[in-house]
Amino acid sequence: KNEVEQSPQNLTAQEGEFITINCSYSVGISALHWLQQHPGGGIVSLFMLSSGKKKHGRLIATINIQEKHSSLHITASHPRDSAVYICAVDQGAQKLVFGQGTRLTINP
């Protein structure tokens, strides 16, 4: 069983829709990261969470430590949001354990 599971694996939506990507993990963590991987392969850090909720522009990330679950939301989605979104957990040992990613496609 993977330590980090994301759902859905693929998501296609229309421009303007509200997007939710989920991440569940089975291990104790010190922090959870949401990352964005562009088609060219580069990885950008979006959020690092250890509790509660963070917001940056149209992106919102939440985490429930008790339930070992995190969500990434995108409001008013846009075609430029199309990318792979990756959840990764930090078990406190200076290494990240990654989910398999969610491929998001936003159609105009």
Place this chain on the structure above:
Amino acid sequence: EPEVTQTPSHQVTQMGQEVILRCVPISNHLYFYWYRQILGQKVEFLVSFYNNEISEKSEIFDDRFSVERPDGSNFTLKIRSTKLEDSAMYFCASSEARGLSEQFFGPGTRLTVL
């Protein structure tokens, strides 16, 4: 805005050869990491490095792999006796501190072993 850089962007090598992948972390960062991503698979941790020592390494990081900070700016990953299965994208990352600290990723080096 400071960024992590990696060279080369693409490296092609013959099986059995040695390769060195180079990274320049963000200048005030103290923790450095290498990750790899085989095509179509998830990103995997290889090694973390702090104070000129390896802090953690994964099972992937066998004795063919080594890391070094040869000067005040570069952080290198060396792979000896390359195998076909080493073909992957290799990402370098750095962070200011341990634990609750954002990691900043480089653009990656695509390694192709023929």
